[in-house]
Every structure is written in structure tokens, then in C-alpha cells.
Amino acid sequence: MTPVTVRVPAKVNLQLSVGPRRDDGYHDLMTVFHSVSLFDEVTVWPADRASVRVTGQDASQVPTGRTNLAARAARALATAVKRRQSAVQIEIRKRIPIAAGLAGGSADAAATLVACNELWQAGLTQAELSEIAAGLGSDVPFALLGGTAIGQGRGERLTAALAAGTYHWVLAFATGGLSTPDVYAACDRLRDAAPVAPPELSTALMAALRSGDPAAVGLQLSNDLQPAAVSLRPDLRRALAAGEESGALGAIVSGSGPTCAFLAADARQAGELAVALTGAGVCRGVVRVQGPAPGAAVVPGEPG
Ligand code: C5P
Numbered sequence: 001m002t003p004v005t006v007r008v009p010a011k012v013n014l015q016l017s018v019g020p021r022r023d024d025g026y027h028d029l030m031t032v033f034h035s036v037s038l039f040d041e042v043t044v045w046p047a048d049r050a051s052v053r054v055t056g057q058d059a060s061q062v063p064t065g066r067t068n069l070a071a072r073a074a075r076a077l078a079t080a081v082k083r084r085q086s087a088v089q090i091e092i093r094k095r096i097p098i099a100a101g102l103a104g105g106s107a108d109a110a111a112t113l114v115a116c117n118e119l120w121q122a123g124l125t126q127a128e129l130s131e132i133a134a135g136l137g138s139d140v141p142f143a144l145l146g147g148t149a150i151g152q153g154r155g156e157r158l159t160a161a162l163a164a165g166t167y168h169w170v171l172a173f174a175t176g177g178l179s180t181p182d183v184y185a186a187c188d189r190l191r192d193a194a195p196v197a198p199p200e201l202s203t204a205l206m207a208a209l210r211s212g213d214p215a216a217v218g219l220q221l222s223n224d225l226q227p228a229a230v231s232l233r234p235d236l237r238r239a240l241a242a243g244e245e246s247g248a249l250g251a252i253v254s255g256s257g258p259t260c261a262f263l264a265a266d267a268r269q270a271g272e273l274a275v276a277l278t279g280a281g282v283c284r285g286v287v288r289v290q291g292p293a294p295g296a297a298v299v300p301g302e303p304g
Helices: 068-080 104-119 126-136 141-144 181-192 203-211 214-220 226-234 237-247 267-280
Strands: 004-021 027-046 049-058 086-096 149-152 159-160 165-174 250-253 260-264 285-291
Touching: 004 104, 004 141, 004 149, 004 165, 004 181, 004 203, 027 104, 027 165, 027 203, 068 086, 068 104, 068 126, 068 214, 086 104, 104 126, 104 260, 126 141, 141 149, 141 159, 141 226, 165 181, 165 214, 165 237, 165 267, 181 226, 214 250, 214 260, 226 237, 226 250, 237 250, 237 260, 237 267, 260 267
Parallel strands: 049 086
Antiparallel strands: 004 027, 027 086, 027 149, 027 285, 149 159, 165 260, 165 285, 250 260
């Protein structure tokens, strides 16, 4: 059997509205996911023993044992399709930083589902893969789908969003990561038991996305986790301010952070923003990306 390689994007949240903490510890969300052109690549081969190898960005910090989310994805798919010889060698080439609010681990899990479905010729549909994905993590189904989509429930119930145009972003990576559960816990603490309304979709954001006007979208970006992320990482305030002062149409913490995402008017302004953010010394690195990007997909023609 020849190996299968899948390319999978990172995401930002254009809206992340967080409802009250549920009895199961999760929070009901209303979110608008948007995939961006920062990709990890995952290759799977049949093997006698399961293994995970990680190279690239933050590779040394990714666990390579059974707990690795990609390894769990391969096992979950093998169970779902009742496959007996299910050991695979997984190689993850990372460009998405870990614990960054960009759903990199979820992306690798989604890529592994698509890759093993192809390797084993299991024939599961996108909807069937999405159900397995939801069991692995709240953001995994969206990494399968890509594009721009509304997420409800824990974030796993998806509806494609009507969005026009291409959006130019600069992502500013922070030194170190943030743990998603820690950020949700900080959000609960900041709310201090005040009543929290059920999260609602921003109709203004949806109208802006339909118009394809980045200036309109920039005004409507929102993230309920941002105060919590900034409370844990006060240095993010400087990064957000530097982007705003340099003319970003919108400046926001991505998901649970600490990556900050800046929306530019076009490719040229994204270049200027990237230079300004680097010069301001407010982050460990920047990358220019475009959204929406396609979800996890097999890379054709991989040599055997
Ligand atoms: O689903 P996932 O494992 O990616 O979530 C990681 C953690 O993020 C959860 O354990 C929970 O603490 C928090 N979370 C949440 N509400 C969500 C999604 C995630 O509280 N909707």
C-alpha cells in the first residue's frame, strides 16, 4: 500500500460567543470558523506497530504516544470501520504552532481521519467522518470541512456560511502557548457567576461576510475568550494595539489564544502589517495567510 498524505488548514474564529458552562464542563458556543492557508501535512503508512513522528513548528512539544490526537483519530476510525489490521505509521509535518488557538491538534486529527479513510479504502462519507471527528474534539469537524462555517453546540455542529471574497490576514505567534481549558476557566472566573445569555449568531457579521468587504468584516470580529486570554497573557494587549495602530481592519485573539489575528484590506497591506508587527517586537513571528482555505484533503500524486 502506498502512503497517503493529507493537507489540513489552521482556523481562526471570526465570532466566538461563549454561553454558560454546561454540566459536562463544556460551554455552548455560537462561533464562525474561518480556515486559513497555514497548513499541516499528515502522511500515513500501514505498519506493524503504530507510531507517530512529528517534524516542523513546535515539533518537540507534541506528544508522540497513544495520547497524540492523530493516533487517537486513527484508532477511532479503525474501531468505527471494524478494521483488524489498523496499525499505521503517522508522520506530521507541522507549520501550525501548538496550543496557539489555531486548532493545530484538531487539524492533525482531521487529516489523519481523511488519510486513513483513503489508505484503508474505508469509504466513509464526510458526514460519517464528521461524527467520529466530533468525538475527538470540538474543532475537529471544522478542520474536515474548511471554508467559513457557523459552529454550534461545543462547536462541532456545523453549517456552511455564505461568505464572499478572499480575506488577507497576518497571524502573530506568541512565545509559549495557552491551554484551552485554562482560558475557558478564566472566562468563567471573569464572569464571576453573573448570568450569561445563550450565545447568538451576529447578523452584522453574516451580512459583512456576504458583502465580501474586509472593512465591514473587520468591524464585526468578536471573541468572548479574548478578555480571558489577555488576563492570562497581558502581553497580548501590546500585540493587538500594535496591529490596530498599523491600520489593521480588525485585531483579535484567535480562539483561546495566544495567537493574534489581524485582518488587512489586501495582500499589500498584509505585507505592511507583517513588517510593522515584526518591527514592534510584540511576537515571536508572523505569517501572512488567506482565508477561506479548503478543509482536509488528500494531496494527489504522492510518490510511494
Ligand atoms: O473539545 P476539546 O477537547 O477540543 O476541548 C478542549 C477543552 O476546551 C475542553 O476540555 C473544555 O475545557 C474547553 N471547551 C469548552 N467548551 C467548548 C469547547 C471546549 O469549555 N465548547
